[in-house]
Amino acid sequence: MFEFDLGKAVAEVRKRKAKLVAVQIPEGMKTRLPAMLEKLEGKTGAEAFAFVDPCFGACGLKDVASKELGADLLIHFGHTKFVAKEAVETVYIPVEYNPDKRAVSRLAESLAEQMEKKGFKKIGLCSTIQFRQHLRIVEAEMKKRGFGVFVGKGRNVEKGQVLGCNYTSVKAIGKKIDAIAFVGDGLFHPIGLSFAVNKLVFLVDPIEKEVQELALQRDLFLRKRIAMIEKARQAKSFAIWVSTKKGQQRLALARNLKKKFEQRGKKAFVFTSNLLAPDYVLGIGVEAIVSTACPRIALDDSSLYGKPVINPAEARVVLGEKKLEDYEFEDLS
Numbered sequence: 001m002f003e004f005d006l007g008k009a010v011a012e013v014r015k016r017k018a019k020l021v022a023v024q025i026p027e028g029m030k031t032r033l034p035a036m037l038e039k040l041e042g043k044t045g046a047e048a049f050a051f052v053d054p055c056f057g058a059c060g061l062k063d064v065a066s067k068e069l070g071a072d073l074l075i076h077f078g079h080t081k082f083v084a085k086e087a088v089e090t091v092y093i094p095v096e097y098n099p100d101k102r103a104v105s106r107l108a109e110s111l112a113e114q115m116e117k118k119g120f121k122k123i124g125l126c127s128t129i130q131f132r133q134h135l136r137i138v139e140a141e142m143k144k145r146g147f148g149v150f151v152g153k154g155r156n157v158e159k160g161q162v163l164g165c166n167y168t169s170v171k172a173i174g175k176k177i178d179a180i181a182f183v184g185d186g187l188f189h190p191i192g193l194s195f196a197v198n199k200l201v202f203l204v205d206p207i208e209k210e211v212q213e214l215a216l217q218r219d220l221f222l223r224k225r226i227a228m229i230e231k232a233r234q235a236k237s238f239a240i241w242v243s244t245k246k247g248q249q250r251l252a253l254a255r256n257l258k259k260k261f262e263q264r265g266k267k268a269f270v271f272t273s274n275l276l277a278p279d280y281v282l283g284i285g286v287e288a289i290v291s292t293a294c295p296r297i298a299l300d301d302s303s304l305y306g307k308p309v310i311n312p313a314e315a316r317v318v319l320g321e322k323k324l325e326d327y328e329f330e331d332l333s
């Protein structure tokens with residue numbers, strides 16, 4: 001179960017003597033908002049309000065809007081600091097998945113067995129912030145079993161933390177390890193990892209309670225992306241999308257890509273919005289989309305758009321600047 005530390009939020013509001021508090025919470029937890037706001041107000045005497053725009057990462061931080069609305073404190077649940085300076089005083093409170101220590105130890109045992117079968121001795125570990133406690137347990141268990149364990153420190157992230165747009169903590173240890181294990185759920189991050197370090201990736205999944213090697217999924221993913229790139233090659237017109245979210249405002253890149261498409265006789269237009277959603281492009285008559293925003297849009301959600309959606313690295317293949325063999329996973333770090 002995902003848990004957030006409301007006690008910490010209460011303490012921070014009291015400590016800072018905040019009067020009007022803005023709150024942000026990850027998408028899947030909104031059902032808990034009324035109870036949370038009620039408690040926060042009841043225990044601090046401050047007034048609180050919550051943003052309900054979808055929030056998938058700290059790139060969606062609402063510091064500017066909080067300031068404009070007159071809040072003197074923003075409490076951002078779920079993610080870690082992403083920007084150098086916020087427009088309003090901001091407290092980050094990660095949301096974490098409570099570990100079942102025994103179950104995680106069993107996962108580590110299974111990881112160790114799979115490593116041994118491959119003859120691997122050195123493992124790199126990483127996770128999203130939601131599973132950092134699980135990572136520590138796996139780290140201790142693997143060390144206990146005699147493996148060399150490496151947990152890297154990347155740029156603008158905690159030790160061992162990865163984001164879908166930032167794998168620097170893994171790149172930092174890439175040369176020292178035989179394989180890498182991602183502790184968490186879903187395929188998006190571990191597939192990204194497999195391109196970031198080009199090592200065998202294991203998914204240690206505390207929710208499904210299984211450990212799996214992802215070589216096949218990586219191949220399948222690559223085949224899908226190649227098909228998407230081939231479709232985009234046939235397109236005569238492109239929307240190049242720029243998100244206004246933090247860390248994603250890649251207008252210079254979009255303008256550059258537009259020029260290159262035009263030089264090759266294609267039509268290209270730059271569009272911008274905060275969130276990129278299929279509805280937004282329904283009526284826009286282009287044949288393909290280049291998303292310069294969060295990598296997840298092109299890689300996880302592209303089937304929802306009814307037209308090819310590629311990222312800038314893939315656009316370079318379409319433009320003939322890069323070969324398919326040098327496929328790269330888009331990384332905004």
Ligand code: SF4
Pocket residue numbers: 056057058059060163164165166248293294295296
């Ligand atoms: S850009 Fe995407 S992967 Fe990066 S922090 Fe935002 S939601 Fe997460």
